Amino acid sequence: MKIIIISDIHSNLEAFEAVLKEVNQIKDVVIYSLGDIVGYGANPIDCIDLVQKNVTISLAGNHDYAAIGMTSIDNFNPYAKASTVWTANVLSDKDKKYLQELPISEKVAKITLVHASPTNPLIWEYITNIYDAKKNFLGFNNHLCFIGHSHRPAIFIKTTDEQYLVGKPDRRLDIKEEYKYFINVGSVGQPRDGIPLASYAVYDPEKNTVEIKRVPYDITVAQEKILEAGLPSYLAERLSYGK
Ligand code: ZN
Numbered sequence: 001m002k003i004i005i006i007s008d009i010h011s012n013l014e015a016f017e018a019v020l021k022e023v024n025q026i027k028d029v030v031i032y033s034l035g036d037i038v039g040y041g042a043n044p045i046d047c048i049d050l051v052q053k054n055v056t057i058s059l060a061g062n063h064d065y066a067a068i069g070m071t072s073i074d075n076f077n078p079y080a081k082a083s084t085v086w087t088a089n090v091l092s093d094k095d096k097k098y099l100q101e102l103p104i105s106e107k108v109a110k111i112t113l114v115h116a117s118p119t120n121p122l123i124w125e126y127i128t129n130i131y132d133a134k135k136n137f138l139g140f141n142n143h144l145c146f147i148g149h150s151h152r153p154a155i156f157i158k159t160t161d162e163q164y165l166v167g168k169p170d171r172r173l174d175i176k177e178e179y180k181y182f183i184n185v186g187s188v189g190q191p192r193d194g195i196p197l198a199s200y201a202v203y204d205p206e207k208n209t210v211e212i213k214r215v216p217y218d219i220t221v222a223q224e225k226i227l228e229a230g231l232p233s234y235l236a237e238r239l240s241y242g243k
Contacts, residue, residue, distance in 0.1 A: 002026055003203040005185045007034035007115065007148025008061065009051070011041030011087065012189025012239075013225075015198040018217035019188050020054055023200070034148040035061025035102065035115035038091070040083045040190055040235050042225035047189075048095050060102035061115040061149065062124045063087075068096045071124070079232045086231055111203070112140040116149040126150050130164050133182050144181045144210075146201065152193040153186035153201075153212045175208040183210055189222075196242035 004023050009016045023029060033055045038044040040063070051058050063080070065071035067087045076084065091099075104121045105114040112118055117125040117132075119139030127133050127147060133156035139145075155167025158180040167173055167181075175181065186199025193199075197214035204210075223236035 001028045001030065001205070003111075003205065004029055004031045005034065005113070005146045005183075005201040005203060006031060006055075006188050007185050007200075008036040008151050008187035008189060009033070009038075009047050010036055010063065010187065010189035011038050011044040011047050012198075012217075012222050013041070013043035013046045013050075014219070014222040015189045015215075015217045016047055016050055018215045019198050019200050020050065022213070022215055024054075026202075030056045032057040032106075032108075032113055032146070033059060034113060034146060034185065035059040036063045036148065036187075037061070038067050038087050038099070039063030039080065040231075041222060042229040042231060044087050044091060045095055048091075048098060052098070057106050057108065057113060058102055059106060059113060059115055060099065060104055064099045064102060067091060068099050070100065071122070079234055082232050083235060086229065107142065110143040110205075112142055112145040114145065114147055116147065118145050118147075124149065127156070127182060127184070128152070128154070130156055130166055134158075134164050136182070137180055140180075143177070143179075144175070144183065144203070146203075147182060147184050148187065150184060150192070151187035151190055152184060153199055154182070154184040155210075156182040169212045173210045175210060177208070181210075186212060190239065191242040192238075194242050196240055
């Protein structure tokens, strides 16, 4: 069985459909989602619907909670604030209830799943470098922790002799049973690492490997929908650059 980990779909239906099309060709697969289904993009309802139909474990992200008033948007930039207000207006009561009931983290066998950080998931801390990672290795007691939130694929490693290493997310990672890992799976719907392709991770527990995959999608359609919805034009523009 292969485990697919996705995060930060951000209401980008075109990106999410492209990922699902690729992933659903794999035999014997489960999909876990690390949250931020909504926010920024123009198709929150369709994305929630597809998550419900395809995803086995679905977690909450800060934008999911923000859309239903469960976390503050004081620290959001103006674009994020505008899209939160827009999203809150279009979601049905049923969608809101779904977001409200999403868990904040889960443990499955050897892996921990969380949107931002395992130590205190509700402060939505970013783990973007080895120093952030170092503190947070104490926050989970199993082997692998999959995260999202920064929209940038990344790998941080703690070795048995307390060395901290930065991995390369653009090549296949061979997992060592005795090490601990943070794996940021990147973002399906709004990548910010300068590569405008949807991102997701494939974890193969039998081969003990993790691979970050990138998938092209119809960016133009997603952009047109953002503009038609009256969302800030910057939210459309940034998709072209993966920023
Ligand atoms: Zn996000």
